[in-house]
Amino acid sequence: MEIDPDLQGSVESSHDPIPTVVAGPSGIRPSLYAASNTSASTSTTSFGIRDPWRVTPDFAPSVGSSSGRSVHRSDTWYPAVPSESRKFEILYIPDPSRAMMKKEAALNLGWTNRDITPAHFESIKHLTGLVYKTGRTKDRVKVLVTEWLWILLQMDLFENSEAFDVRFMQWQDFRAIILDPTNDIEGWNMLAKVDCIIGGIDYSVDHSGEGNSYHLNMDELARYESCVAQLASQTLFWPPIRLARQASMKWNTICHLQMIARLHGSYTPRTVRLSTGQDIPDDVVLKRSHSECAKHVILPTASRSRRTWEYLNAHTDKYEFWMAQEYVQSLDQIGEWRVFIVGGNVISVVHTYKTSDDGWKGTVTESFLTLDEIREIVEKEPTPIRPADLRRKIVNPESGAAPIRSRARDDFMGFVLTTWKHLVARETRDTGAKPSICLFCRVDVGIRIDMSGQAPPAYFVNEVERSPNTSIWLRFHDNTMGTLADTFAMVFKRWLMDIRNPYIL
Numbered sequence: 001m002e003i004d005p006d007l008q009g010s011v012e013s014s015h016d017p018i019p020t021v022v023a024g025p026s027g028i029r030p031s032l033y034a035a036s037n038t039s040a041s042t043s044t045t046s047f048g049i050r051d052p053w054r055v056t057p058d059f060a061p062s063v064g065s066s067s068g069r070s071v072h073r074s075d076t077w078y079p080a081v082p083s084e085s086r087k088f089e090i091l092y093i094p095d096p097s098r099a100m101m102k103k104e105a106a107l108n109l110g111w112t113n114r115d116i117t118p119a120h121f122e123s124i125k126h127l128t129g130l131v132y133k134t135g136r137t138k139d140r141v142k143v144l145v146t147e148w149l150w151i152l153l154q155m156d157l158f159e160n161s162e163a164f165d166v167r168f169m170q171w172q173d174f175r176a177i178i179l180d181p182t183n184d185i186e187g188w189n190m191l192a193k194v195d196c197i198i199g200g201i202d203y204s205v206d207h208s209g210e211g212n213s214y215h216l217n218m219d220e221l222a223r224y225e226s227c228v229a230q231l232a233s234q235t236l237f238w239p240p241i242r243l244a245r246q247a248s249m250k251w252n253t254i255c256h257l258q259m260i261a262r263l264h265g266s267y268t269p270r271t272v273r274l275s276t277g278q279d280i281p282d283d284v285v286l287k288r289s290h291s292e293c294a295k296h297v298i299l300p301t302a303s304r305s306r307r308t309w310e311y312l313n314a315h316t317d318k319y320e321f322w323m324a325q326e327y328v329q330s331l332d333q334i335g336e337w338r339v340f341i342v343g344g345n346v347i348s349v350v351h352t353y354k355t356s357d358d359g360w361k362g363t364v365t366e367s368f369l370t371l372d373e374i375r376e377i378v379e380k381e382p383t384p385i386r387p388a389d390l391r392r393k394i395v396n397p398e399s400g401a402a403p404i405r406s407r408a409r410d411d412f413m414g415f416v417l418t419t420w421k422h423l424v425a426r427e428t429r430d431t432g433a434k435p436s437i438c439l440f441c442r443v444d445v446g447i448r449i450d451m452s453g454q455a456p457p458a459y460f461v462n463e464v465e466r467s468p469n470t471s472i473w474l475r476f477h478d479n480t481m482g483t484l485a486d487t488f489a490m491v492f493k494r495w496l497m498d499i500r501n502p503y504i505l
Contacts, residue, residue, distance in 0.1 A: 083497035083504065089165045091191070092152045093199025095469050096171040097206075097213035099129030105144055109360060112147050112474040115140040120153050124168050147472045152198070154485035155492070163493050167194075171214070174199070178227045179220060192234040196496055200228060200237060202467050203248035204290060206317070236499065238492070239436035239467065247436070247466055251289045251323065253423075257461050260422045266415070267448055267458035269326040280307055284324040288316065300327050328460075331446040333387035334394065336462055337365060338473055339416050339443045340484055343491035346413055347484045350473045351395045362476030367396045368408040374449065374457045384451045394447075415459045416443055423464065439491050441466040 098110055105111045113134065121141040124131050130149055135142035149168075156166035177187040191197065201207050207214050207221070216224055232241050239247070246252060254271050261268035271287075280286070286307065288296035296315065298306050305311060312322050335353025339346055349365040369377075377393055378385060397405070420443060427435040444463040448455065465471075474481050498504045 081501065081503045083501040085497060087162060087165055088195040088493070088496055089167070089193075090152070090155065091167050091169055091194045091197045091199070092149075093169050093171055093174045093197065094127055094130045094146060094149055095199065095202050095205065095213070096215075097202065098146050098148075098469060099213075101129070102132045102144065105132065109471050109473065109475060110147055110469070111144055112150060112472075113142070113144055114150050115142055116145075116150075116153060117141070120156070124149060124153070127168060127170060147474050148468050150474075151472070151485050151488065154482065155489040158486060158489035158493070163489065169199075171199075175214070175216070175224070178224055178231065181227060188231075191231060194235055195500075196236040196238055197231075198238050198468055200241065200244075202469050203245050204467055205469070236496070238439075238495075240433075243431065243433075243436050244467065246431070248290050250287065250463075251321075252430075253464055254323070254325075256423055256426045257419070257464075260419055260426070261460070263422075264418070266460070267455075268460045269328055269462075271323050271325040274322045274324050276313065277309055280309075281324060282307075283327055285327050286312070287323045287325055289321045289323065290317075290319075299332065328446060328448055330387070330449040331462060334391045334447065334449065336447075337412075337445045338362075339445055340472070341417075341420055341437070341441050341443060342484060342487045343439065343494075344417075344420075345487070346416065347487055348477070348481065350476055352473065352476070353391065362473050363395055364477055365396055367398070367405055368412045369394055369397050369400075370404065370408040370411060371457045371459075373400075373404075373408070374447070375453075378449060378451060378457070379453055390449070412445075412459065416445060416461075419443070419461050435466075437464065437466050439495055440470075440488055442470050442472075 100108065115137075118139070118141055121131075121133065121143065124145075125133070127149070130146050132144040133141060134144050152166050152168070155164050158164060173187075174191075177184050177191060181188040201214060201224070206212050207216065228241065237244075251273065258268050258271065260266075274280070274286075283300050285300065286298040290296075316322065332354075335351055338350045338352055340348045340350075350362045351365045352360055352362040355361055374394060377390065400408075420437065420441070424435060424438055427437070442465040443461055444465070445459055446462045448458045448460060450456075472481060472484065
């Protein structure tokens with residue numbers, strides 16, 4: 001397999017050197033960053049999550065450093081130096097690929113309607129194409145906003161606004177500083193002095209093709225890579241840039257998932273890499289190695305013109321390739337569970353499926369059937385059960401004794417968290433550092449149901465999403481998903497505190 005040069009280090013550049021950071025607070029624009037509120041605090045190892053979804057306490061390793069270990073005063077080996085606890089400065093750069101017109105945003109699953117404070121609206125109203133005002137009350141502003149922009153606004157409110165000072169910057173402003181830092185030393189110093197930057201290129205999005213959302217040609221992309229690598233040596237990025245690059249290659253994740261399934265004797269759809277010109281079987285799903293939001297997933301039912309090498313090559317950039325994956329009909333017909341994991345704990349589960357008009361429907365899921373119950377439903381039907389009827393029976397069953405429902409839930413969560421735990425371990429061995437899925441990820445779980453009864457029902461992981469563009473499916477939640485936002489803020493603060501502590505291994 002060819003190795004993407006992007007994974008071997010940053011792009012060399014012969015341009016002007018990066019300016020050094022000016023020491024002291026004078027290099028920061030006073031209007032952007034307030035003074036830090038510093039207070040003493042003792043570090044702890046636990047995120048303090050008490051989640052009923054958690055099956056056993058050993059499913060989730062500690063998060064926040066390469067080993068997850070925090071320093072205690074009883075530890076005689078390492079100096080008792082607690083992680084700093086203060087107000088951290090966060091700069092969020094919304095991804096330009098999510099910008100769109102209001103009419104389009106109203107239908108997009110990556111957007112949500114929320115009520116925010118007037119002060120928050122003032123802080124984000126300059127983000128063109130990422131927020132739209134829809135109304136106003138006496139003390140609130142109604143907005144249509146991208147999901148992750150809302151998540152960051154919630155972070156700003158965490159711990160009575162004492163944990164984070166969140167600021168927002170448009171991509172084009174960030175791009176201008178990165179491409180020519182010597183022309184804006186003050187801007188570079190501002191970027192270098194924040195505690196963490198959330199944003200930059202999402203490598204799962206088309207970022208090098210003609211007309212890409214980042215407006216970077218190949219020379220500018222090389223310049224960006226070189227300069228942002230320099231910036232990353234002066235401040236933190238989340239997700240870390242190197243990990244963001246690797247995560248965009250879905251082939252790596254698929255290989256890990258296939259190995260995990262093999263080790264545990266569980267099922268996963270067989271996936272192979274295709275070579276240009278190779279025969280394309282009619283009964284496989286075609287997936288591109290770098291694919292975002294299922295934009296490069298071609299089902300067997302697609303037109304023949306889309307399943308030719310002429311079409312595939314026209315939709316492949318450098319270092320990208322196509323894969324053939326076993327078609328699981330029940331995934332297409334019944335849908336999948338979107339499982340949100342924050343800090344090693346399942347915060348929410350949403351079952352989604354595609355409708356006949358190419359839309360989506362979602363249901364917050366709190367109850368499950370055991371795999372044996374699902375098999376019994378399929379086998380007792382004199383004729384194959386309609387997928388819609390089977391879906392209604394499987395998703396949020398309303399009958400069954402509590403111990404059975406509890407066991408079914410534990411089986412599902414156990415499968416998800418065991419897979420997640422082993423994926424964390426494998427990705428950690430790849431990089432020598434904990435992957436971003438320790439903080440946040442969405443695990444998409446499908447179920448194989450063989451209507452002929454030849455193979456038993458089995459859960460499998462279809463996808464793992466982890467970028468700040470991951471859809472949260474807020475539109476299908478009865479509540480505001482504030483718990484997910486606040487838990488992410490809590491875990492993110494723990495990570496930020498501990499990763500800056502040289503005594504935490």
